[in-house]
Amino acid sequence: MSHAATTASRNARPDIAEYLAESIFSGRYGPGDFVPKELDLCEQFGVSRSTVRSALQTLVAAGLIKRISGQGTRVCELANWHLLDPQVSAWMAKFAQPNPRIQREIFAFRVAVEPFVARLAAEHATAADLLAIETAYEGMIHALERDDLRWKGQTHDEYDVAFHEAVFAASHNLVWAQISHVLKPAIALLVEKSNHSAHELNDSMERHRRVMEAIRLRQPEQAAAAALAVLERTGRDLGLEDLIRALPILEDQTTIG
């Protein structure tokens, strides 16, 4: 093995796929552009073609790039990206922050989907689903009471994400459950970025509690409205509240006053 490559590969391999993904999401390589050829990447990262090709294939599977034999590797149009691939979703949560368009569209999607899923959950949730939701909820509560925001090893934010996942699972449909996996990084990001003052957290908890209660009481409409209210709080912290106001679902008050 080579002396120079040792430190690079031993300490922290830069994960070529992730590096390229970051390059694309940040716009350094735009749609239609060519990315460096395999041998250049080999030299740049000090790895073999196998490794580089492996990384590139990950991006191909994500729909980010398209490889043309003999010609090169070019970035695909945004519309062809597999936004619903969990891998892509994770990258987006990591790198697409400065991209306001994507950020908005994802949030708009959540605003459309989560109330709908909450409605389904209210109709189909079993006792086991309720237990999972309540466990996550209790985790959020208990974690808040600790100084380090941890309870049984998990943080408040992790319980928050688990809460949303449990609601998706309660819809009892494979595809909706998949969407929760896709949305998980996005949810985690927003949860993490939203403000964490004491007052806001109490307010957020109360909104979560209403979702849980509506699902338990088999009240689909209330569940949808409550889920929307949760998003409304999150969206307000990120300056995206306009996406919510345009919704048809709002029936009564959403504490805007």
Place this chain on the structure above:
Amino acid sequence: MSHAATTASRNARPDIAEYLAESIFSGRYGPGDFVPKELDLCEQFGVSRSTVRSALQTLVAAGLIKRISGQGTRVCELANWHLLDPQVSAWMAKFAQPNPRIQREIFAFRVAVEPFVARLAAEHATAADLLAIETAYEGMIHALERDDLRWKGQTHDEYDVAFHEAVFAASHNLVWAQISHVLKPAIALLVEKSNHSAHELNDSMERHRRVMEAIRLRQPEQAAAAALAVLERTGRDLGLEDLIRALPILEDQTTIG
């Protein structure tokens, strides 16, 4: 190299990834099972490890298998499959037909999503969107009048799929548009399988027309109901009508009176 493998690899390489996908979707390898190791697959298909590894990586990206260094390659649980990956979706349409559970869940998802998307389309469709929808609709009509069901080189079924895609695109959201790509193979499969008698086709066309008209007139509720009616006709042909009856969307009598 073996004589037998020569013809196989020369004429049409069996696309190892697709073969393995078929094996998994058909249940020949169930969740938790190990798939043959790389060297066995090399021998079986008469190709090198590079090729086999490339195919296996495709399945990894699809969430179908998980590779553990030093141990082997095993099939993941159904819940971990990336059902929203276009590749997986295409495989499912091809191979999962005998799997009634998946078939049902996909259809249930469409029943949930398409009315919702039609509603969005009615709210946001531009003139260009209407044109795309109408073009697909006209294609369906004209193709029906031909003996070979073709018009301008495209079949009736292809226009049918295009119609659904255009409605998704009219929702003007990246993620929903993605979902149409994912659903496309499933839609194509159902369109293809549903009955094609003259009466049924006229009925189906009328239901499509109502969707288009509601979107044009900016009537979200009517659009949702009309989209549901299209699915209801499709579902009846496949013995899945029970999934529709349970829906909450039917707006007039949501409250069970």
Place this chain on the structure above:
DNA sequence: ACTCCTAGTATGTCCGACATAGGATCGGAC
């Protein structure tokens, strides 16, 4: 009985070479 060490297996990475698919260039024929 427990721990540590060792061998075995299958995946991960590396290297070097050739095959193949596109594009670009140069040449000749009309």
Place this chain on the structure above:
DNA sequence: GTCCGATCCTATGTCGGACATACTAGGAGT
């Protein structure tokens, strides 16, 4: 001069063999 084909070039696709690494399991030693 323009059109068309053959040739060269480039970058990806495939091949084969070798070593590195991670995980399992079984045996030796205390």
